[in-house]
Amino acid sequence: MNAYPSNLWSIPLLVVIPILVAVVVNLVYNRARLIKVISIASAICLALISLISSYGYHWFTGQPALRPETLTFTFDPGFPAWRLALEFYFGPLQQVMIFVMSLILIFVVAVATTGLTKRQGPYMGMIFLLFASAAIIIMVNDFYHLWIAVEIGSLVVAGVVVGSGTSVSHKAALKYTFFSALSGAGLAVALALILGLTGYSNISDAIMYIQSVNLGEMSVILYVAFGFFALSWIYAGGLAPIHPLKSEVYGASFPHGTAMLQTQSKLMLVAIGIVMLRVFGNLPFVREVMLAISVITMMLGVIMALIQTDFRWILAYLIVSHSGLVTVGISLGTTDGLTGGIFQAVNDVIYMTVLLLCCEALYYFGGKTSTRYSLGLAKKAPWLGMAIILGTMAASGIPPFNGFQSEIILIQAALKAGLPEVAAVILMVSVTTFIALFRAIYRLFLKPPETSEPVEEAKVPRSLYLGLWVFVAITLIIGVYPNIVVSFIKPVAEAVSIPWYL
Amino acid sequence: MIEVTIQLLGFIAAAALVVIGIAGMLFLDNLIKKIIAFTLLSDGVNLLLVALGYIEGGIVPILMPGMSASEFAARAVLVFPVGIVLTNIVIGVSTTAILVALAIMLYRRYGTLKASKVLKGERR
Numbered sequence: 046m047n048a049y050p051s052n053l054w055s056i057p058l059l060v061v062i063p064i065l066v067a068v069v070v071n072l073v074y075n076r077a078r079l080i081k082v083i084s085i086a087s088a089i090c091l092a093l094i095s096l097i098s099s100y101g102y103h104w105f106t107g108q109p110a111l112r113p114e115t116l117t118f119t120f121d122p123g124f125p126a127w128r129l130a131l132e133f134y135f136g137p138l139q140q141v142m143i144f145v146m147s148l149i150l151i152f153v154v155a156v157a158t159t160g161l162t163k164r165q166g167p168y169m170g171m172i173f174l175l176f177a178s179a180a181i182i183i184m185v186n187d188f189y190h191l192w193i194a195v196e197i198g199s200l201v202v203a204g205v206v207v208g209s210g211t212s213v214s215h216k217a218a219l220k221y222t223f224f225s226a227l228s229g230a231g232l233a234v235a236l237a238l239i240l241g242l243t244g245y246s247n248i249s250d251a252i253m254y255i256q257s258v259n260l261g262e263m264s265v266i267l268y269v270a271f272g273f274f275a276l277s278w279i280y281a282g283g284l285a286p287i288h289p290l291k292s293e294v295y296g297a298s299f300p301h302g303t304a305m306l307q308t309q310s311k312l313m314l315v316a317i318g319i320v321m322l323r324v325f326g327n328l329p330f331v332r333e334v335m336l337a338i339s340v341i342t343m344m345l346g347v348i349m350a351l352i353q354t355d356f357r358w359i360l361a362y363l364i365v366s367h368s369g370l371v372t373v374g375i376s377l378g379t380t381d382g383l384t385g386g387i388f389q390a391v392n393d394v395i396y397m398t399v400l401l402l403c404c405e406a407l408y409y410f411g412g413k414t415s416t417r418y419s420l421g422l423a424k425k426a427p428w429l430g431m432a433i434i435l436g437t438m439a440a441s442g443i444p445p446f447n448g449f450q451s452e453i454i455l456i457q458a459a460l461k462a463g464l465p466e467v468a469a470v471i472l473m474v475s476v477t478t479f480i481a482l483f484r485a486i487y488r489l490f491l492k493p494p495e496t497s498e499p500v501e502e503a504k505v506p507r508s509l510y511l512g513l514w515v516f517v518a519i520t521l522i523i524g525v526y527p528n529i530v531v532s533f534i535k536p537v538a539e540a541v542s543i544p545w546y547l
Numbered sequence: 548m549i550e551v552t553i554q555l556l557g558f559i560a561a562a563a564l565v566v567i568g569i570a571g572m573l574f575l576d577n578l579i580k581k582i583i584a585f586t587l588l589s590d591g592v593n594l595l596l597v598a599l600g601y602i603e604g605g606i607v608p609i610l611m612p613g614m615s616a617s618e619f620a621a622r623a624v625l626v627f628p629v630g631i632v633l634t635n636i637v638i639g640v641s642t643t644a645i646l647v648a649l650a651i652m653l654y655r656r657y658g659t660l661k662a663s664k665v666l667k668g669e670r671r
Binding site for chain 2: 189192193196200203204207212215216218219220222223225226227229230233234236237240241244246
């Protein structure tokens with residue numbers, strides 16, 4: 046970290062633009078065409094900013110390093126910097142994560158503005174606020190902004206779910222908001238405890254303090270703070286034991302909304318996970334607890350996916366299960382583990398978007414997503430069938446798609462850490478994902494229809510097909526050239542990693 | 548013998564509010580009562596933060612004319628707990644508004660506020 050942070054203008058734009066768009070689309074809530082233009086243009090603008098922005102800090106408040114002996118501020122770059130500041134940091138990891146998120150935002154916005162006829166303005170506003178909250182969490186380097194962004198994120202998730210307008214979505218949102226109240230309060234207490242213990246709200250400063258001072262009996266406070274932090278981590282990603290709540294949220298939303306929700310959730314998991322690793326990673330048993338939560342989530346998610354009879358709910362549980370894959374890598378905390386975990390998060394949001402867009406397309410063929418029906422859609426929509434099979438292959442870790450590359454890194458990381466059982470669970474998740482998805486695809490696409498009742502003819506929007514094939518192409522390109530993404534992730538993984546000690 | 552200070556009393560009251568809030572959210576069946584329990588929980592967390600930042604004889608963290616740096620450092624209260632409490636109040640109000648709005652929508656649909664009936668499993 047530099048002693049003297051630079052105030053980059055481009056970094057806050059990634060948060061300010063989506064918030065402004067949310068306000069504007071609410072003001073013009075009944076002008077569908079205008080909302081579409083503003084939303085797509087802003088989403089493209091966000092993608093471009095994340096691509097061209099230089100790396101560095103944006104400094105909101107605080108002060109330069111303080112000399113304890115004289116209580117005077119220093120601007121000397123050689124002085125060990127305790128900045129006491131609220132700040133955003135934008136580096137290679139943040140760049141790749143925000144770029145992927147904005148790419149997904151472009152197509153989610155395009156699909157949503159085409160398909161939705163009512164409440165377009167408020168719904169679009171929620172989607173953009175979801176982006177803003179995730180962008181803050183990805184870039185933040187202080188506990189204060191982290192907590193606020195998690196709280197905003199959880200309220201906005203409820204808003205996106207309610208946007209689908211069914212009583213099921215209202216129930217899911219209510220349950221989720223009740224739990225968010227608990228986890229938000231927990232995160233506030235964790236923040237207060239760390240602040241009380243170290244005196245710093247800046248994450249780097251707090252870590253510097255924890256590493257340079259012998260905490261002795263006070264380390265108990267750090268464990269309590271870890272407990273509350275873990276609660277919000279579990280909540281953000283829908284990890285076990287609250288996986289039913291999160292999958293209900295995914296299942297009750299529109300599929301395009303779920304694409305954005307799962308992107309926010311997985312990128313939040315990575316960002317909060319890295320903060321937890323940096324602050325608490327050296328405490329005994331912390332990584333074991335994180336690993337146990339991750340493994341249980343993977344297994345429960347995939348088992349629940351197997352017993353579902355609706356394509357939407359299969360995807361909902363698989364998203365949760367694959368969140369466990371992401372957190373396994375982060376919990377290991379090694380360079381390979383972190384690389385694999387973060388790479389998996391990026392890959393996962395891309396191939397799950399493919400599958401969710403396919404699910405959205407099913408709505409245009411009569412809206413039946415239950416696997417109890419045999420629709421024989423492969424004849425009616427061969428391109429859709431092709432896309433869903435390719436998405437399934439990517440999600441199941443089959444080469445040459447991106448899922449394979451990240452899962453192989455994760456398996457190698459688990460084996461290197463001397464945890465073959467974790468590697469076996471990762472393999473099991475891959476195989477089970479394939480079974481759960483292919484069972485649904487067979488019923489919906491490949492099996493001839495059981496009734497003579499014709500499947501509704503549909504005109505699937507071009508934006509949906511375009512998004513579908515753009516993301517299929519990305520899964521293939523990353524699968525063949527993984528270094529396109531890994532080169533952004535590796536330096537961060539090396540900087541944050543801690544060797545596994547078992 | 549533990550000295551009973553304002554800070555300690557603040558911690559005890561905060562713990563009581565948090566426990567009552569969590570118990571209410573978990574065990575009460577009425578949605579409105581659950582929401583009231585949430586506000587108690589939120590108030591408990593606020594009180595905890597205020598108590599954490601409390602300094603006996605503390606002053607507002609503004610360096611006044613004639614005050615030495617060491618006196619300021621010794622007596623000024625931390626700004627962050629106050630900032631967090633203010634933010635938490637805003638977040639609490641927003642969360643309560645969303646919860647009440649959802650409770651109203653579900654009441655219109657089901658005609659009851661009983662969580663056991665309203666939140667029963669249903670997928671379509």
